[in-house]
Structure formats: structure tokens, C-alpha cells
Amino acid sequence: MRKQFDEAQVIGFLRELDAGQTLQVLCRKHGFNDASRGLLRRACAGLRVSRANHLRRLQLENQRLKDLLHVQAQERVRIRQALREQL
Template sequence: MKKRFSEEQIVKILQEAQIADTQREIIRKYNISEQTFYKWKRTYGGMSVSEVKRLKELEKENAKLKKLLAEQMLVNEALKEITEKKW
């Protein structure tokens, strides 16, 4: 599923909502639902654009490390099976 707004855009929208008179104006302006707005607010509220970029980098790094760990665990399991067999 393709996102209409990037994380950076979402943060800018939320910052604009803090300045605006009502949140409903922002919701109408960007054609988003109230649920989406409040979900964004819960997730990205109070963050700056640089913090969102850093969060994105950390999530990518975490996914990479999880993949490496899973691969290493498979290798270890295979080595255990090989050593346990009686030739």
C-alpha cells in the first residue's frame, strides 16, 4: 500500500495544525480522516522532521540486524544438526 504522505510531510502537517485555529480545517485541507489525523498525532506528535528521519534510519537498521540474527541462528542450528549426526 502506497502512502500519500511521507513521514516528513506528516510532521509538517501536524506542526501546521498546532498553529491553525482548528484541526478540522487541516483535516479538510489535506483530505484525511479524523482517525488518520489522530493516529498521526499519537505517532508523530511533538517530533521534528530530523527526529522522524532518525527514527526511520533506526527502524531500517533494526530490521537489518534482525535479519542478520535470524540468518545466524539458522546457520547455528544447521551446524548443531550436522555435529549431532553419527557418521
């Protein structure tokens, strides 16, 4: 079964690794294999927890705005179709 870790957890794992804890102990403690370490490090390279949370909030806001834009575009298409039908 594949586990999903959020950014704060991954950053915590990497900080523990940087603090000197061995990779095998860290992997066993948190339940991921050592092959995943490279992927985790690339995903959160240099991020702090507060920065990762801010990035996540920005991503959610961006998705919300994209959804609103999509709704507006659909509405414009419906209005244009209605105007064409009237003419």
C-alpha cells in the same frame, strides 16, 4: 482507499495545524479525515522531521540486524545438525 503518510508528512500536517490553520481546511487539503488527527498526533507527538527520519533509519537498521541474527541462528542449527550426523 486508505492513504499511507510517512512521518515527515504527518509532522508537516501537525505543524500546519499548530500554526493556526483550521482542521477542516487541513484535512481537505491533505486528504485525511479529522478523526485521523488524533491518531496522527499520537504517532508523531513532539517529533521534528529530522528526528523522525533518524528514528526511521534506526528502525530499518534494527530490522536488518534482526534479519542477520536470524540467519546466524539458522546457520548454527545447521552446523549442529551436521556435527550430530558425523558422530
